[in-house]
Amino acid sequence: MCAGTVEIAEVSGSAKGAGGWFPVERAQAVYDHSFHAQMEEALVLEFVNPARGAGARVSVELSAGSARSLIGIIEAALEDGERRHGPLAASGTA
Numbered sequence: 001m002c003a004g005t006v007e008i009a010e011v012s013g014s015a016k017g018a019g020g021w022f023p024v025e026r027a028q029a030v031y032d033h034s035f036h037a038q039m040e041e042a043l044v045l046e047f048v049n050p051a052r053g054a055g056a057r058v059s060v061e062l063s064a065g066s067a068r069s070l071i072g073i074i075e076a077a078l079e080d081g082e083r084r085h086g087p088l089a090a091s092g093t094a
Contacts, residue, residue, distance in 0.1 A: 006030045015047045015058040022056045025049050037061035 006028050013024045024047045034042035042061040049056035062070065081088055 004030045004032045011047070013047075015056075017055065017058050019055055022049055022052055024058075025051070031064070034061045035059075037063075039063055043067040 007030065009027045011024055011027045014021050015024045016022075026048050028046040028048065029043060031041060031043050033040065034044070039061075042063060043066075045060045045062070045067075047058045078088065
């Protein structure tokens, strides 16, 4: 198994897992072999709260094309938010 470099960012938000909503403190991304998705390799995104253990984790596996599309819609949503609401507040971590 070839493990890529895991990119990590401190974040502030919430995620919903099997046990309900929990605060998210970290996002992790790596391009590697997928675990569940039916593709050879995928961008694996994880949103976690390390202090709450393994149950406070949401993972998503995306094809490279899907990941790039996601980047585009995130940027578009943020730009629309700034147009409609003014400069977006940087609340919490990064």
